[in-house]
Amino acid sequence: MTTSTATTIDVPPTESDRQKRRRLIREQRKLNGRQGIAGWLFVSPALIGLLVFLIIPIIVALYISFTNWNGASNPLGGSAKWIGLDNYKKLLTSDSLTRTNFFRSVRNNFYFVLFVVPAQTLLALLLAVLVHQKALKGRGFYRTAFYFPSVTSSIAITLVFIFLFQGTGAVNKLLDLVGVKGPNWLQDQRGLFHQILRIFGVDSSPGWGKHTVMGLHLWDWLSGPSTSMCVIIILAVWTTSGTFMLMFLAALQNIPEDVMEASQIDGATTRQRFWRVTVPMLRPTIAFVIMLGTIGTWQVFDQILLAGKTNPTMSTPAYLTYQLSFQNSAFGTGAAMAFLLFMLIIVLTVIQRRFLKEKV
């Protein structure tokens, strides 16, 4: 056995574990860094768009809601004075026309939401279940037909509805054929609940109804949507059911077949299957649809702009914000109203999520 110091090639000293870990982390970081930059680069156009057209205007609008800007100068400097919470006070606590108009618009929009959201959710669910049936011939056609109203321009559809629901329009002519005299739809400001109460003989406000809350009589608070608002309700339900139908359809298709088969084997009738199996399984989608519906309906604007500019029972907070800002040059009040609406929607959404959360 000869101990020979054989000349070996110089091999770099083997890494210790710690060094290897460090090297790998470094390489990973470099890779992350490069991928990170590429990622940010790809996302930047959309981000910049979002920033410039959404985030920054919202922040500036928040600032404006604390000023008395009238639109005729630079809001961030010019003659717009900081007035703190005055705009909010005007909308919530002062006994003024502005507050009355605001709460009237909130009432109108509330009834709109109350009628539209359940109606469109139910209709969308019904349509989705109908279209989901395997036995239905021409499913694709029906799917397209039901979805079609959602794709069309809301302005175009509103104009068509205005035309159809004129005093002497097609709808009233159709009602004439059945012997019913239709109202002058878009001018009729009588509330639905008031009209129902009239059938039962309650013609005018009872004594307690004459108290004013936020500038409106209690009796007026309970008026329900006006006939003119009902036209917009019909329009809204018709145009948005299609979108939600698609969501329900996707959710229905996700329900595993074996669950349905199992329920059939267990002897469930169609109705039982629908209410006891399908609907509970669709619960997250229903919650989602209701949430989207609420958020959307609280912001209804286009239809009001076209059909109900001068109709006090059709004003909504979104339209009132526009009117106050651009026609009355009271941008501060308009912005304050917009943020009050924002907070209202957030509160409602939070409440909804709490109620519709799956109780595990």
Add this chain to the structure above:
Amino acid sequence: MKRTSRRAVTALGLTGSLLAFSACGSSSSSTSATSANTGASKTVAANTEAGGTAAAGGGTAAAGGGTAAASGPTEKGVTLSVMIGSSGDAETNAVKAATAAWGAKTGNTVNVIVAADLNQQLTQAIAGGSPPDVFYGGSGGFQTLATSNALAVTGDKITDSKDIYPSLASVFTTGGKYYCAPKDFSTLAVEINTDLWTKAGLTDADLPTTWDKLEAAAKKLTAGTVTGLVMGDSLDRLGAFMIEAGGSYQKDGKFTFDSPADLQGLQFAQKLAKDGALKFPKQVGAGWGGEAFGKGIAAMTIEGNWIMGAMKKDYPGVKFKVVPMPAGPTGTKGTLNFTNCWGVAAKSAHQDADVSLVSFLTTVDQQLSFADAFGVMPSRQAAKAQFATKFPEQAAFIDGADYAVGQVTVPGFSQVQQNFENAIQGLSDGSSDPKAMLADLQKNAAALG
């Protein structure tokens, strides 16, 4: 470190998408193309209502006669921008021709910008710090601009400014400053369908020169599908009755809507409405009084000069005549005027050239040519005679200039006016009480401060 930054990014992304969600909403409501649509709908609305506010130039008479042509400016070779809200090609071309003529005469150039939504574009331009040099200033938005120091005080500076009707000049005077020179105006008068008039057996002796005659004629003309009188459900129409009763909108800087005379005027309208002799356009399926008149649903209507152009264009077959508004029970004559002015931006760098341009555009000849082109009335008293000879069928409009009352220009009044007008349709079925309506109007107007 990595985990926290990832969480931060996720949080940011979620907030962003939440904001996007809340902004876009669901498809039932907001569309993003509202600005284009508001422009279109506003011009449509302005053409049908033609209430005389700034939005579209429709209807307010332009040019008043004046005396000499504009004096030369001290500036040469400048380019001015003029923003207008046009009622149509006729008006645009007329303004372009006039400004080009001034430009050629003085060695300057003028850019005429036709705004789709004058109010919006003007406010944006002013807020953005680069306003047009000269623009149509409406009576509605004028005070907002004045208080924000966006308007230069030029009313007195134009040539022979005293010749402008004082009632028009006072609309654009606030705080003792005469801000801008009225460019034209319109007044209300009664338009009568002559065929329906003679068919009902009415003669010249029955022309509505007093309230009683108006009531009698409207009742007689109401038969079948025809309503005797259809007028807009607006303070800008019914207000004429209040003036005729001896009432007023404002006196000594205070609002006077709840005066007994104003009440009398509104009660007259209520009486006609309850009898069915007066209907409002929405009740007969029309967009404005002129539409009902042109379609033969209304035998009479009360509208301003803009109806002349509208009838010629849309309802050429209808034969009609224009008579002055009736006098009230005490013999007071009253009508309303609607006017715009040539506003000069305070930030404009060429004040001299602007004043010279406005002086040129308000000369008698220029104002008469505008009257010819798009049916407005000259704001200069010196042009009255020429206008009456040239357009005898519009004599009733120009005669009203002497006793016409202008709109309220206090900022925020449009909301108060809207609230008042909501109740007007209730006059027909008794669900609105004129006294309560005027009390509310007074309260809300006074609260504007």
